[in-house]
Amino acid sequence: MAFEPKRPVNKISYQESRIYSDAELKNYTEEELKNFKIKHEIPMLEELEKGPWPSFVADAKRNALRRKKLADDKMLIDREGSEDLLGVLEQSFVEGETHWKHGGIVGVMGYGGGVIGRYSDLAEKYPSVAHFHTMRVNQPASKFYDTDFLRTICDLWEYRGSGLMNLHGSTGDLVLLGTTTEQLEPIFFDLTHVMDTDIGGSGSNLRTPSCCIGKARCEFACIDTQELSYELTNYYQDELHRPAFPYKFKFKFDGCPNGCVASIARSDLSFIGTWRDDIRIDQEAVKGYIAGDIKPNAGAHGGKDWGKFDIQKEVIGLCPSNCMAMVDGKLTINNAECVRCMHCINTMPRALKPGTDTGVSLLCGAKAPILDGAQMATLLVPFMKAEAPYDNIKGVIEKIWEYWMDEGKNRERVGEMIQRIGLPKFIEVLELPPAPQMVKAPRSNPYIFWKEEDVAGGWKRDINDYRTRHKR
């Protein structure tokens, strides 16, 4: 189904919106760059330029040189932001301490997120980064842009910001690094009214949702990750911009268990596309792989000679639940035991496909290691259909929020709260049934305890009655 925006979207034309001429964008030669030295000594940072990989230090130097050569009226904040940024970072490397102060009350009117106040405590030594706020811009689903959009935002940020940006931050946003408080409202105006986009989440908000490329490009996608991301981004605008949660909350959407946005590790609520019927098998194509007519892994890792494809060793023997076999020359799968690891499908994509009764698994509570170490998400709902308008999914989300906002402590991630109160309690308040899929080894992990009201007769027994049947 073709994408339908929820309302008409402005078409951006770089030719109309551009601020810099081609000559201004390419205003230095590679020779000049080689001889260019920024105003601070940065020997440790320059180590990061060595080797074959790209380096943010090299990029920041290019930016510094371009800004040095631009005319005064071609930028609204201090031109030496990149130079001072590198300078203060070098000093932090030497001292092993940061010189950024945490937080502030900068923001744009009515929004409680998307702008992160950053101030240097070495304002005299590095005046251009005394105020160096970050803005997060909500990326489009799967990060599809056209060049008009990208060039327009680059010009805008060169003009009203430092010109430095990070595409993309871990949450997903375009991260615009370094501007002053006065520039925030004009940038916000341009982003929303001209570019027809929005700033992202930060602080105790719903963070900018992000998704894998999904059905746009990927045949493994079991759900339309982009539509789900777009829908929930729009539906939860208030949660995105007006903070009232105990702490941050992230959604990420993976179209299948390959997990290209790693939602299971990086989001408080992880959506992973899956199927509940059988893996589709094309037995002719299986024969093709065995005979060597079709390249395994769609030709990936093909740079080396791995020898003849061995289905027993490379697929059947690697199935984590041992549920595949060759029977009379046919590949069989015991689908009840399949854990949807994707290995066989990735190896033989022409022969194997996910089933057609598709939906999502919902997992909750991943986080990075600020408290008690990093944590992966725990399964809450093994399978749920994922079709517009997604009321079933919204129902689960809202129950989680309601309980966490009530029970969660200030600055407690939902995953930490689950650890504190226990998963049995959490699924009980969400009114979700316990499922064996929630437990790594259900036979040996007795985490689902009976409650007295669930047991006929409760905990009490009449010992005399018992003795009538059981001799001492």
Place this chain on the structure above:
Amino acid sequence: MMEELKKAILEFAEGSKKTKFYFKDMEKAVSEKVPGAKMREVKKAASELVMEGVLIYFSTGSSTMYGLKGRGMTEDPTEGSE
């Protein structure tokens, strides 16, 4: 209802020893004063106070607090009273 909630928020903000407070603590105080106040309504009232320029957000980037404009915090954290 909305006016009552806003008043309760302001009373809490003005009476608080702290200049920055979490939504949760504000919400708790408000629901003591206005029994039956729903979390969503408190949030709406707080958002309106922000729009009116009475309350402000304070964010570290990772978490957010509320404060009363002109009290304790200025835009540059070095100039604040804490």
